[in-house]
């Protein structure tokens with residue numbers, strides 16, 4: 611068996627060269643990190659859940675006409691995606707206040723935003739992904755004004771799709787982060803939703819109880835992260851209702 615070429619290892623995923631030119635294999639690890647990797651753990655089964663959930667969201671987005679890098683899921687931990695050049699921004703959409711906006715502006719968590727708010731952070735771990743404005747983005751050439759218009763339109767379409775999907779299973783989409791990729795086709799470039807969409811990159815609260823079903827469970831030590839992600843997967847029908855994705859060997863007497 612030939613060893614495949616590793617292209618990049620991130621905090622939660624490893625990228626390998628894909629079987630065809632212009633393709634990449636995304637491997638979902640079980641590693642969880644928070645606060646710019648100051649807090650770390652290995653959460654058994656997280657990679658499997660995020661792979662399945664990201665496939666589900668990306669496929670659904672594709673079906674409603676939102677372009678993504680997703681091609682197909684290969685196995686429990688890997689998916690094949692189109693290679694793209696990642697725009698060095700984390701694009702965040704907020705429907706309710708939580709996390710950094712609550713801290714920064716003193717808004718109580720759970721407060722509804724007057725309208726979905728789009729924010730950008732410059733992707734740089736060493737700097738802790740600082741919040742930037744469109745002015746910085748244009749001036750430093752991270753994306754053009756036309757790109758920014760397309761990025762906002764993409765982010766809001768993802769928000770509409772995900773909010774509706776989640777509402778249908780009793781979950782509030784509080785906020786989420788996406789990454790955007792450029793794919794070159796001849797003289798043209800297309801912007802697509804890249805990376806992953808999973809409970810690692812969204813805030814998801816049960817509408818009835820307010821229970822957190824996302825990475826805040828890990829960030830804030832609120833219980834089992836796999837239980838939370840499994841609950842999301844079960845509600846969406848991504849996992850059979852009884853399935854336990856990380857079942858341990860059971861002693862049978």
Ligand code: C5P
Pocket residue numbers: 700702708709710711739785786787810811812813825
């Ligand atoms: O931390 P903050 O409140 O700005 O996060 C907003 C949203 O973006 C959350 O859903 C969080 O999970 C996501 N996020 C992310 N990766 C980052 C920063 C934020 O997925 N590096």
